[in-house]
Amino acid sequence: MKIAIAELKQESNTFAPLTLMEDFINFHYYTGTEVIEKLGSAESEIAGFLEICSDNDFEVLPIMAAFAVSGGPLSSETFQKLTYELYQGIRDCGTVDGILLALHGAMITEEIADADGEILEKVREIVGPDIPMMVTMDLHANITKRKVNNANTISGFHTCPHTDLVETGRRAARMLALKLKGDLNPIMRFIKVPMVVPASNQIDFKPGPYAELINKTKSLIDLGAVDASAFTVQPWMDIPELGFGAIVVTNGDKLLANLLVSKLAQIMWESRVNLSAINLIEPETAVANGLSHDTGPVVLSDIADGTMAGSPGDSTAVLKVLLGMKISKTVLVSICDPKVAELAEKSGVGSKIKTLIGGIKGWNFYSPCEIEGEVLVSSEMKYRFTQKGYHGMEIKMGLCAVIAIGHIRLLVTSLAASTTDPAFYRAAGLNPEKAQIVIIKSHAQFQDSYSNIAKSIYFLNTPGMSSDRIAELPFTKIDRPTYPWDPGLVFGPPYQLVNGF
Numbered sequence: 001m002k003i004a005i006a007e008l009k010q011e012s013n014t015f016a017p018l019t020l021m022e023d024f025i026n027f028h029y030y031t032g033t034e035v036i037e038k039l040g041s042a043e044s045e046i047a048g049f050l051e052i053c054s055d056n057d058f059e060v061l062p063i064m065a066a067f068a069v070s071g072g073p074l075s076s077e078t079f080q081k082l083t084y085e086l087y088q089g090i091r092d093c094g095t096v097d098g099i100l101l102a103l104h105g106a107m108i109t110e111e112i113a114d115a116d117g118e119i120l121e122k123v124r125e126i127v128g129p130d131i132p133m134m135v136t137m138d139l140h141a142n143i144t145k146r147k148v149n150n151a152n153t154i155s156g157f158h159t160c161p162h163t164d165l166v167e168t169g170r171r172a173a174r175m176l177a178l179k180l181k182g183d184l185n186p187i188m189r190f191i192k193v194p195m196v197v198p199a200s201n202q203i204d205f206k207p208g209p210y211a212e213l214i215n216k217t218k219s220l221i222d223l224g225a226v227d228a229s230a231f232t233v234q235p236w237m238d239i240p241e242l243g244f245g246a247i248v249v250t251n252g253d254k255l256l257a258n259l260l261v262s263k264l265a266q267i268m269w270e271s272r273v274n275l276s277a278i279n280l281i282e283p284e285t286a287v288a289n290g291l292s293h294d295t296g297p298v299v300l301s302d303i304a305d306g307t308m309a310g311s312p313g314d315s316t317a318v319l320k321v322l323l324g325m326k327i328s329k330t331v332l333v334s335i336c337d338p339k340v341a342e343l344a345e346k347s348g349v350g351s352k353i354k355t356l357i358g359g360i361k362g363w364n365f366y367s368p369c370e371i372e373g374e375v376l377v378s379s380e381m382k383y384r385f386t387q388k389g390y391h392g393m394e395i396k397m398g399l400c401a402v403i404a405i406g407h408i409r410l411l412v413t414s415l416a417a418s419t420t421d422p423a424f425y426r427a428a429g430l431n432p433e434k435a436q437i438v439i440i441k442s443h444a445q446f447q448d449s450y451s452n453i454a455k456s457i458y459f460l461n462t463p464g465m466s467s468d469r470i471a472e473l474p475f476t477k478i479d480r481p482t483y484p485w486d487p488g489l490v491f492g493p494p495y496q497l498v499n500g501f
C-alpha cells in the first residue's frame, strides 16, 4: 500500500499583517525525504503517521511539511506556491492507496476564507472519490462544510496546550489502516455550533469547563464512536462560518454518529458562558503585584500580542507601563523589532542607545515607545522547545539584542518568535527562574512550560489583535447570530448535520 503524507499548517489572524513565504522558511519547510528526517522523531502529526504506516508495512510517499508561526492571512502568492508544491507532489506520486494530511484548519489567505477547505477540495479532485483521505487539525481549527465534505475523517487535538500531536497523527493513520483492511467504514458527522470563546480559557490540564468539554469529547469513544473531536476555534478570524465544530466518526453506524455528534454540539453550547468568563488584570496592577511577591518569577502574559495567536510581538503597551513605574527587581520583557536589533549590533555591546522601539505593526492598537539603555548582548539567537507540546522543535529568533534599562532586561528579537517556553529568554543568557517578573505573549501554550516555575500567573488587559475581549474587535464578516455578539441566541435540536465524504 502506498500512502502519500504531507503537512501544511498556519494559524491565521485576520487582524495581523500578511504571512509570506519567508515566514514558512523561518519556521520549517521541508520536501521529500527531508520530511521524514526532520519530523520523524519530532513532536508532530507526521511522526504519528509514520509510526502507524510502519506498523502496517505501508510505503510512505512524503510530499512536504510546511509550518509557519501564527500570523496574518497568507499572501495569495505564498498560498499558490505552497499548494502548487502539494498538488504537484500528489500528482507525481501516481496511484496512491491513501492520503494522510496534517493541516491547521484555521488558515486563511488574502482572498480565501477557508484555505484548508480549498486544499481538501483540490486534493480530492486530484485523487478522486475512491482514495481515503484522513486529516488531522489543531483543535483551534474552524471546521466548515467544505472541509468535512472532502475528507473521510478529520481528527483534532485532545489537548491545549497541545501535547498530543503524535497521538492525533496516530488516530488518523489508524483509521486509514483499518479502512484499507476493510475493517472500518468511516461515517463522519459535523455540526457547526455558533459560538466563539476567548483563547486563554482553552486549557485542559487544569480542572474547569474546558477540561470537562475535552473529557466529555473523549468519552464518546466509550459510547461507540471511533473518533471524536471538539474544535473550539481560535477567535480572530473575520470570516463567514466562524464558530465551534463538533465532529464524530463511527464505524458504519449513521444513527449513532448523528446521536453522538448532536450530544457533543449540545455539550459545547451549554459550556459557552463558563468558557467566556475571563479575568484580565490591568498591567499596572499586575506589575505592582508581581513586585510585591517575596520571590519570583511572577509571569504576566500580554495575550493581546500573542505571537502564537498571530500577533506581531511588537506591542509596547506593557513596556510603556514598566517605564512609567519604579522597577526595583529584575523584569524580563520582549519586543520584536528588527531595526532596533540592528541598531544594537551596530552600536555594539556595552554602548548606550536611545531609540524608538516597537509599535510598527500595531495599527491603532498601540504606538512606538522611546527607550534608552545599555546593549548587554547582540547576536543571532534560536532555541528548541523544552515543553511537552512541540518538544524539540527549533524556534528561530533572528538577530537579537538584550538592552538593560535599569532593572528591566528588554529582549529585542527580529522574528516574532514564540515566547511560550523559558528557553526563549535563556537563549539570550537571561534566567527566568531568577527574575522577579517575566512577561510573555501567549494564551495557553506557556501554561505547560511555565507551570513548574511561575509563582503566579496573570493575564493582562492590554490592547492588541489577539485580545481576549473578542466582541470588541472590528469583526464585519462573521455570520450572525453568533455568541457572544448575540448573547440571547437560541440554539438546539434539530441540528443541521453535515456528512463527511
Ligand SMILES: [Zn+2]
Pocket (backbone or CB within 6 Å): 138, 139, 140, 162
Ligand atoms: Zn491551537
